[in-house]
Amino acid sequence: MSKSESSDTAQYAFDGLDRVLHEKARLGMLSSLMANPQGLLFNELKDLCNLTDGNLSRHMQVLQDAGLVEVWKGTQGKRPQTLVRMTEQGRERFMRYINVLEQIVNDAIEASRAGKQVPNARRTGWDWSPA
């Protein structure tokens, strides 16, 4: 079996793509919270991200455990309400992630521009067959 020479040659390994952040639902939540730094209520967030209750609850916990958001349990009268906000660390990590995304996007656009018309050439001196 072959060895991996780490990121020396691996320019497309995308090490910066943090698993916790790189996830549809969570990315949506964090984006919402970045746009609403004062925090969002459980149901506001749920609607913004189009998540089910259970789903949101689950992902919220993940983000909280990771220290990316802070969760406040509150009441008005006696109705419980949960408020979520980004932490400072959350902001930082999110922006770091976004920077990686930006890089990927730029590279992709660059690549797609560069490789517009590709010849049908496979490698010569080989016999290829599909699939």
Place this chain on the structure above:
Amino acid sequence: MSKSESSDTAQYAFDGLDRVLHEKARLGMLSSLMANPQGLLFNELKDLCNLTDGNLSRHMQVLQDAGLVEVWKGTQGKRPQTLVRMTEQGRERFMRYINVLEQIVNDAIEASRAGKQVPNARRTGWDWSPA
């Protein structure tokens, strides 16, 4: 349980984030292949994305089944070699995905600029306690 009003209010649902594409390893593979439209050999791709053999094999199949890449089995002398290329559909879907990413990135940068200094204000008329 609450209903989801679809994407009317759900501006952060990120429906465009195709699951097949939105995945570290696969995103890396596709980026590599976009940058090398003539195709890449199994091991070239493996090194570029810093993947193990098994891993690459698995993800390649997923991408192939999704119609995003085409796979050519070939030989030189008698050594087998696998060549992978983007399909036209692959290119399209990838760029669509990248456009969504771009949007997310721009929104995030915008949001982070806008919400620089946030007051510590929670919602008034409530009693909050952490976690």
Place this chain on the structure above:
DNA sequence: CCCTGTACTTTCCAACGCAAAGCAACCCGC
């Protein structure tokens, strides 16, 4: 009282990613 609604939490299961093991063909030394 009970029943409906709100506000979440927990449970369960299928799908997925990843590492390790497996397989097949070739090449080399002796």
Place this chain on the structure above:
DNA sequence: GCGGGTTGCTTTGCGTTGGAAAGTACAGGG
């Protein structure tokens, strides 16, 4: 010419995860 190593992948097995559904808790309303 046949064992052992190498190359080039594939397959298997397992631990983790995301998501739907079910569950809990409490608060009005009839």
